[in-house]
Amino acid sequence: MRITHYALIIAGALVTVAILVIMPSANAAIYQQGVVYVIYEENIIKDKADVNSNAVPDIVEDIATQVNAVREVYKDVFHYPDPLNSERFPNVTSIEIDIADRSAMKVAGSAFSSVRKKSKHDPNQRALHIKLANTVNPHKNPTPAHEYFHLVQYGATYFGNSWYLEGMARWSEDSVSAIKSYPDGKNFAQKFDNKPAQDELFKEKYDAAKSFWYPLAVSRNDRATIPDSLINKYRYVDGSAVFHDNIFYGADVMREVLKAMKSKEELAVAQFEGDKKWTKERRRHERNNVIILECALSVRN
Numbered sequence: 001m002r003i004t005h006y007a008l009i010i011a012g013a014l015v016t017v018a019i020l021v022i023m024p025s026a027n028a029a030i031y032q033q034g035v036v037y038v039i040y041e042e043n044i045i046k047d048k049a050d051v052n053s054n055a056v057p058d059i060v061e062d063i064a065t066q067v068n069a070v071r072e073v074y075k076d077v078f079h080y081p082d083p084l085n086s087e088r089f090p091n092v093t094s095i096e097i098d099i100a101d102r103s104a105m106k107v108a109g110s111a112f113s114s115v116r117k118k119s120k121h122d123p124n125q126r127a128l129h130i131k132l133a134n135t136v137n138p139h140k141n142p143t144p145a146h147e148y149f150h151l152v153q154y155g156a157t158y159f160g161n162s163w164y165l166e167g168m169a170r171w172s173e174d175s176v177s178a179i180k181s182y183p184d185g186k187n188f189a190q191k192f193d194n195k196p197a198q199d200e201l202f203k204e205k206y207d208a209a210k211s212f213w214y215p216l217a218v219s220r221n222d223r224a225t226i227p228d229s230l231i232n233k234y235r236y237v238d239g240s241a242v243f244h245d246n247i248f249y250g251a252d253v254m255r256e257v258l259k260a261m262k263s264k265e266e267l268a269v270a271q272f273e274g275d276k277k278w279t280k281e282r283r284r285h286e287r288n289n290v291i292i293l294e295c296a297l298s299v300r301n
């Protein structure tokens with residue numbers, strides 16, 4: 001682990017227009033843990049606890065730890081496509097997480113589907129990036145894991161309809177959270193074999209986790225387990241475990257859904273006139289909905 005401080009360079013510090021005053025930005029600090037870099041200004045971190053006295057706020061380390069923990073689960077245990085090794089994002093080498101003031105953000109976290117061509121920790125490297133609010137506490141909050149899962153999704157497929165994108169990312173929070181009661185998966189497929197039910201589902205966002213993705217996982221009897229070795233390995237600075245339990249329903253099913261979606265991309269983009277590019281509009285186009293649904297329902301465990 002290392003910490004680097006660097007001054008943000010303000011180009012043209014001398015501004016001749018009298019009313020425009022650019023204050024030099026405070027020093028940004030960069031904390032690295034493996035491929036994850038957390039970038040923050042000292043004064044933005046409210047909880048300054050530093051139990052291990054390494055001059056990095058524990059909360060900054062804990063954010064990186066949560067992301068690395070779920071990254072290892074998806075990549076090495078369940079063999080999901082690795083966003084750092086995706087043909088969509090050539091030559092990216094790291095994941096940068098910017099911490100921003102909550103008041104300047106609409107939501108507490110976002111993950112970007114664009115590549116940062118000059119990463120903040122090294123302008124010669126390309127990075128994927130996430131933004132988190134300074135209110136996100138990884139001990140109570142799976143937002144870092146949720147945002148990392150969006151990077152997995154972006155690397156796996158261009159489809160981006162919200163009931164899938166947000167619904168499945170909300171499902172993924174089960175990796176680090178303990179879900180108290182899972183919806184039962186009984187009569188799951190029949191529930192979605194009519195158009196009104198499908199149309200309702202396609203309007204959902206996060207709620208699709210409860211109405212669709214968890215029941216899908218349970219209906220396929222996919223009760224996956226996070227190995228003890230990882231549960232013991234990933235701990236926050238205060239010693240508490242990142243993984244709240246070892247149950248992770250649906251880990252194999254969701255990977256297969258993502259793969260099925262990837263295999264349907266050509267067919268899906270052929271629905272649109274003109275070139276075959278996945279523009280922002282096309283990624284979320286309503287014509288994708290039935291294709292995504294068919295992919296999900298086609299997966300058996």
Ligand SMILES: [Zn+2]
Binds near residue numbers: 150165
């Ligand atoms: Zn999300």
